[in-house]
Amino acid sequence: MPVPQFPLPPSAPIQLLDLRAQHAPIRAELDEALRQALDEAAFIQGPAVQQFALELSEYLGGPHVVPCANGTDALQLALMALRLPRGAEVIVPAFTYVATLEAAAVLGLVPVPVDVLPDTFNLDPQAVEAAITSRTGAIVAVHLFGQCADLEALRAVADQHGVALIEDNAQAIGATFRTSRGEFWVAGTVGEVGTTSFFPSKNLGGFGDGGALFTRDEARAAYLRQLANHGQTRKYHHEYIGLNSRLDTVQAALLRVKLRxxxxxxxxxxxxxxxxxxxxxxxxxxxxxxxxxxxxxxxxxxxxxxxxxxxxxxxxxxxxxxxxxxxxxxxxxxxxxxxxxxxxxxxxxxxxxxxxxxxxxxxxxxxxxxxxxxxxxxxxxxxxxx
The missing domain is CATH 3.90.1150.10 (Aspartate Aminotransferase, domain 1)
Known part of the structure; x- marks a missing residue:
C-alpha cells in the first residue's frame, strides 16, 4: 500500500487554541485597559465590571447581565435563584461537561440525565418530556459546541409542565435561534436564567476565571446579584445564604476589550x-x-x-x-x-x-x-x- 504523500507542514505550528496569536493585534488595547484598572485600584466591583455588564447586555439584545466568578458558579446561582426544594430533579444532558450536573448536585438537587440528539449533540426534547416527573424543577439546556439546542421545543415543554428552563450558554455566546414564527431568539436569553463562562478557551475568554448570568426579569436579576455577593444588598446585612462570586475588575476591563x-x-x-x-x-x-x-x-x-x-x-x-x-x-x-x-x-x-x-x-x-x-x-x- 503506498504511503500517503503529505504537503509540507505549515510554517507556523498548529495550535488547538492560539490565544497568543489572537491577543497580539489588540495587545495595546489590552495593556491600556490593564493600566487603567491598576491605576484605579478598585479591584472588586470596580467601574469596569458594570461597564462590561452593560456592553454585554447590549451585545445580547438587552437582558440583565449579572457578572460572577466563573461559569460553574453561574449555573449554581441560576439554580439557587429558582428556590427549588432539596431533592428536586434537574434535567440535564447526558453528554456535556460535568459542571452542568455538579451545580445541581452541590445544592442537594438531583441531576436527571437524558439522552441527546445524534446529529447536533444537544438535548432531545422528546427525551426531556419523557423524563419529567412531579419532582422536576428545571431543565438545563446546554448549547453544545456553539449551536443552540432546540429552544422552541424546550421552552414549550418547560411551559407546558410548569418547570424552569436554564440555558448553559458557556459555548455558544452570540448564537441565535429562529423560531417557527420567524422570531430570532438569542442564546442564553430565552430561559428564566442563562449562564456563561469566560474561561480563557471560550469564544469570549478572559485571562483567568469569570462568568455571568442573563435574565430578562429585573427582580430575578436583583436577586442573582444579591446571591452572588454573600446574599447581601447592604454590607454586613445578609438576607439570604449566598456565594462569594464576583467577576474581578481586571477581568472585566480586559473582557471589555475582547467583546469589541x-x-x-x-x-x-x-x-x-x-x-x-x-x-x-x-x-x-x-x-x-x-x-x-x-x-x-x-x-x-x-x-x-x-x-x-x-x-x-x-x-x-x-x-x-x-x-x-x-x-x-x-x-x-x-x-x-x-x-x-x-x-x-x-x-x-x-x-x-x-x-x-x-x-x-x-x-x-x-x-x-x-x-x-x-x-x-x-x-x-x-x-x-x-
Missing amino acids: YLSQWTAARQHVAASYDAALADLQTISVPARDPRSTHVFHQYTLTVADEPGRRNALQQHLAAHGVPSQVYYPLPNHLQPAYQYLGYHAGQFPVAERLCRTVLSLPIHPTLVQEQLAYVADVVRAWA
Whole structure:
C-alpha cells in the first residue's frame, strides 16, 4: 500500500487554541485597559465590571447581565435563584461537561440525565418530556459546541409542565435561534436564567476565571446579584445564604476589550468551519458537524464523529498527532458513568447516543487565527487517514 504523500507542514505550528496569536493585534488595547484598572485600584466591583455588564447586555439584545466568578458558579446561582426544594430533579444532558450536573448536585438537587440528539449533540426534547416527573424543577439546556439546542421545543415543554428552563450558554455566546414564527431568539436569553463562562478557551475568554448570568426579569436579576455577593444588598446585612462570586475588575476591563472583537472572531471561526466542511464533507468514515438550520453556529468546537468501530477514533487522533495536528475529545465519558455520579443509579446502555458520542467524537483545531495554509494541511492529514 503506498504511503500517503503529505504537503509540507505549515510554517507556523498548529495550535488547538492560539490565544497568543489572537491577543497580539489588540495587545495595546489590552495593556491600556490593564493600566487603567491598576491605576484605579478598585479591584472588586470596580467601574469596569458594570461597564462590561452593560456592553454585554447590549451585545445580547438587552437582558440583565449579572457578572460572577466563573461559569460553574453561574449555573449554581441560576439554580439557587429558582428556590427549588432539596431533592428536586434537574434535567440535564447526558453528554456535556460535568459542571452542568455538579451545580445541581452541590445544592442537594438531583441531576436527571437524558439522552441527546445524534446529529447536533444537544438535548432531545422528546427525551426531556419523557423524563419529567412531579419532582422536576428545571431543565438545563446546554448549547453544545456553539449551536443552540432546540429552544422552541424546550421552552414549550418547560411551559407546558410548569418547570424552569436554564440555558448553559458557556459555548455558544452570540448564537441565535429562529423560531417557527420567524422570531430570532438569542442564546442564553430565552430561559428564566442563562449562564456563561469566560474561561480563557471560550469564544469570549478572559485571562483567568469569570462568568455571568442573563435574565430578562429585573427582580430575578436583583436577586442573582444579591446571591452572588454573600446574599447581601447592604454590607454586613445578609438576607439570604449566598456565594462569594464576583467577576474581578481586571477581568472585566480586559473582557471589555475582547467583546469589541467577538463578532469578528465569530465570523473567523465560521470561516474555519466552512473550510473544513468543504474539504471533509465527502468522507465516508467521518462526519462533519451537523447544522440545525434554525440556529447559527459560533463554533466553540469543530467536532467530527468517526465511524463507531473499536479504536478507530483513537487511531485518527494518533495519526493527527504524528503529523503535528492537535485534537481533543470532548467528552470521553458520559456523565451518568462518571464515578462521582454513580449514586444516581444509572448504568451503561441507558443513554446510547451519549455513550456512542463519547466513543466517536474528535474536535479539530478551531480559532480565529488559523490561516488557510494550516486549514488545508489539517484537512489533508484527515483525508489521508480516512
